[in-house]
Amino acid sequence: MKLYTCTSCGNPIYFENSTCLQCSHALGFDDSKFKLVALENNQNAYSEVNNKNELYHYCSNAVMGTCNWLIPVNSASPFCTACELNRIIPELNTADNQAKWKRIEVAKHRLVYSLLRLRLPVKAKQNPDDAEGIAFDFMADVSPEERIMTGHDNGIITLNIEEADEAERAKHKSELGERYRTLLGHFRHEIGHYYWEILIKDSPYLEKYRQLFGDEQKDYGEALQTYYANQTPANWNDAFISPYATAHPWEDWAETWAHYMHMMDTLETAWSFGINIQRPEIKTSISNDPYSESNFTNIINRWYPLAFAVNSLNRSMGHADFYPFVISAPVVQKLQFIHEVCGVGKNK
CATH class of the missing domain: 3.30.413 (Sulfite Reductase Hemoprotein; domain 1)
Structure with missing residues (x-):
């Protein structure tokens, strides 16, 4: 998640904010531009304080306090x-x-x-x-x-x-x-x-998926019954991101996918805040937006020291580890495959 600041007064704001607590402008998120903008009333609609040409409405769920996203004034849908x-x-x-x-x-x-x-x-x-x-x-x-x-x-x-x-x-x-x-x-x-x-399904990636995650054609219901009826193998983390990932190749994919999203979002936040780790033992510079980084090796090499540092901060506050997982070499290959499939850093 990016660091956002009010486009009217420059006050740092959270992604979920609908009002700037410093200048009191209404705030809304334009997902077409990934911008959280300060708004003002403009002819029964809203416009950016710095751009009167684009008109918005809030998503209908804004009245329930559950959404601060914007839709173009001529949108056919009342929802974002x-x-x-x-x-x-x-x-x-x-x-x-x-x-x-x-x-x-x-x-x-x-x-x-x-x-x-x-x-x-x-x-x-x-x-x-x-x-x-x-x-x-x-x-x-x-x-x-x-x-x-x-x-x-x-x-x-x-x-x-x-x-x-x-x-x-x-x-x-x-x-x-x-x-x-x-x-x-x-x-x-x-x-x-x-x-x-x-x-993946019916795509050229299917065979490589099976090499990394296993054959998804094995009976899913039976695999889950076996998983819940038996203890997870003691060495599960040699090749899996979590115990549940051992249940079936579909679950291995979904668990690994979730961790890939954890990493990308957290690294984007760290990059947006300018966080760098300067200790010689785990030094890293989170120097660019991970969503523009095609080389997954750079992503994982930034993730290890960041996770270690934040785990240490959590322990200082008496909390459990921020990221209580060990990423083995086979899991890195799976994560890299997901990065490749998503085409991050490449034109789509």
């Missing part, structure tokens, strides 16, 4: 690129559900930002049977017997809204023995399944 992907949102008749939905949207908007920066196709699914398109269903359990399972099916990503409850998420993390579990991590994992279908 990110909110247009929603198919089902939670019942908003309770303050608890409203708060959960807002946390979900914060994570989802950051996901969509990264997908757009990767220049991947992002479009709403019009019909459930369409081969392409993304739809999000954010749902609550109907009863203890009818639980909503988070997952992906043909571009439809379902999220149980209890994942927006920190206590429930921590409970699941402990029960499943996971090192890391966040809303944004869920989104990045599940969207990885979608982009496997878009980028």
Whole structure:
């Protein structure tokens, strides 16, 4: 994520801000330019304070406090690129559900930002049977017997809204023995399944994928049953990014994809803030935007010292490691493959 400053007064602002706390201008995100801009009223619409020629409306979800993205004044849709992907949102008749939905949207908007920066196709699914398109269903359990399972099916990503409850998420993390579990991590994992279908399935990359991740034609349901019925191999991190990645080649891809997105977004933030590590033992200069870097070796060589430094900062505050994973050489190859498939740093 880039560092943004108010285009009116220069005050540093967060990506989610809808008002500058220094100059009180309204703020909105223009995803076509990746700009967070200060706004002023202009003939029943908004324009940038420094550019009166382009007129915007806020996304319709702005009235709920869940979105600060802009749409052109002549847009056919009342929703922004990110909110247009929603198919089902939670019942908003309770303050608890409203708060959960807002946390979900914060994570989802950051996901969509990264997908757009990767220049991947992002479009709403019009019909459930369409081969392409993304739809999000954010749902609550109907009863203890009818639980909503988070997952992906043909571009439809379902999220149980209890994942927006920190206590429930921590409970699941402990029960499943996971090192890391966040809303944004869920989104990045599940969207990885979608982009496997878009980028790998029936593509020239399929054979190389199978060499690195394994044969996805093995029975998926049986593989998951085996995974949950048995202990993860003790040496899983020799070739996998997480224990769950050992379950099936599809899950290995989705887990690795999520970590690739973690790395790219975090390195962009570090680059935007001008962060460099000057210790001789782990010296690195995060000197350019990772989304313009075609050489993955440069990315991973910047990631190692950054992760070590931030892990150390977290420990100084008494928190768990920021990035509690070891990246083995086979995992680096998988990450590099994803970087290649996404075509980062190259014209598309």
